[in-house]
Amino acid sequence: MKIKWYGQACFKITAENGTGIIMDPYHDMLGYKLPPLTAEIVTTSHEHKDHNNAEAIGGEVKHIKETGEFFEAGIAIKGIETFHDKLSGAQKGKNTVYCFGIDGLKVCHLGDLGHLLTPQQMKEIGRVDILFLPVGGTYTLDAADAAEVMKQLKPKIVIPMHYRTKALGVPGMIFGKVESFVKIAKVEAKKEKVLEVDLKDIERKAGIVILDYK
Template sequence: MKIKWFGHSCFLITSDNGTRILTDPFDETVGYSLPHTEAEIVTVSHNHFDHANVGVVKGDFKHIKDAGNFTHGDIGIKGISTFHDELSGTKRGTNIVFVYSIDGMSICHLGDLGHALSQEQLKEIGKVDVLLIPIGGVYTIDGDTAIEVIKSINPRISIPMHYKTKHLSFELAELQSFMEKMDGKKYPSNEITINEDNLSEYPKVVALDYI
C-alpha cells in the first residue's frame, strides 16, 4: 500500500487494489495546499476545521466519523472513542481513533488524541503495524506523551503528524525534539510504499516530507 501525507493529520492511504482512504481533511485556513483528491472512504476523527473538511474530497465516498466497526470491500475499519484532551473531553470534546485493516496490515490513525491510552483502549486498538501519531502538543498529546503512547501500542513503525512546519498557520511544537528522542529519520518524500516484507527496512520512526 501507499501512504501519502498532505500535511497536518491528512493522509491518503491507497490499498494494493486501489481503494483510497483519506484521513482528516483540513480547510484553507490551516496553511497546507488543500487535499483535492478522490477517495472511496473518508474518515474524520472529530468535527474541527483542521480535520473535517470533507467537502474538498472528490467522488462518491463513504464518510466515517463515529466509533464502531465498518467494512468497505476487503477493508475493515474500527473507530474507537477517545478524548481530545486529558480531562475526559471537557475542554475539547471527543476524538475517534481509527484502525484500518488493509492488505494484511493494521494502520492506526490517532486523530487529535489528547491523553495516554487506557488498557481497555489499547486492547481495542490491538496489534498495529503503522501508527500515525500527533506530536505537536497544544491541542493534542505532546512529543513526550507521544513516546509513551508509541511504547504502549508498540507498532512496527510510527509516522508523526500534527506538528509545526513552515506551512502551518498556527503554533504547535516542531518535529526536531521528538525525532531526536526517538532516533527518527526523515523520509525524502511525502509518500511511502509499505508491505509486510519491507516494513522491517524502515526505521521505527519515519517522518514524511511535505511537498
C-alpha cells in the same frame, strides 16, 4: 500500500487494489492547501475544521465519523472513542481513533488524541503496524506523551503528524517541532516523500518516517 501526507493530520493511503482512504481532510485555513483528491473512504476523527472537510473529497465516498466496526471497499475499519484532552473531553471534546486492516497490515490513525491510552483503549486498538501519531502539543499529545503512546502501542512504523512546519507560518509556533519528538523517542528517523510499504518489507522500513507534505 502507498502513504502520502497532505499536512496536519491528513493522509491518503492507496491500497494494493487501488482503494483510496483519506483521513482527516482539512479546510484551507492553516497555510496548507488541500489539493483535489478522490477516495472510496474518508474518516474524520472529530469536528474541528482542520480535520473535518470530508466534502472536499471527490468520488463515491463513504464518510465514516462514528465509533464502531465497518467494512467498506474491502477495508476493515474500527473507530474507538478517545478524547482530545486529558480531562475526558471536558476541554476539547471527544476524538475517534481509527484502525484499518489494509493489505495484511494494521494501520492506526490517532486523530487529535490528547492523552495516554487506557488499558481498555489499548486492548481495543490491538496490534499496530503503522501508527499516525500527533506530536506537536497544545491541541494534541506533546512530544513526551507521544513517545509514551508509541511505547504503549509498539508499532513497527511511526508517522508523526500535527506539528510545526514552514507552511503554517507564524501561527505554527504554537506547535512543537517533530525533531523534539524524535529526540525523546530515541528511534531512527527517515524522511520520505511517499511511503511505499507492504507486509514483506515492513520490518526493513521500521522506525520513524517523516513524510513531506508538499
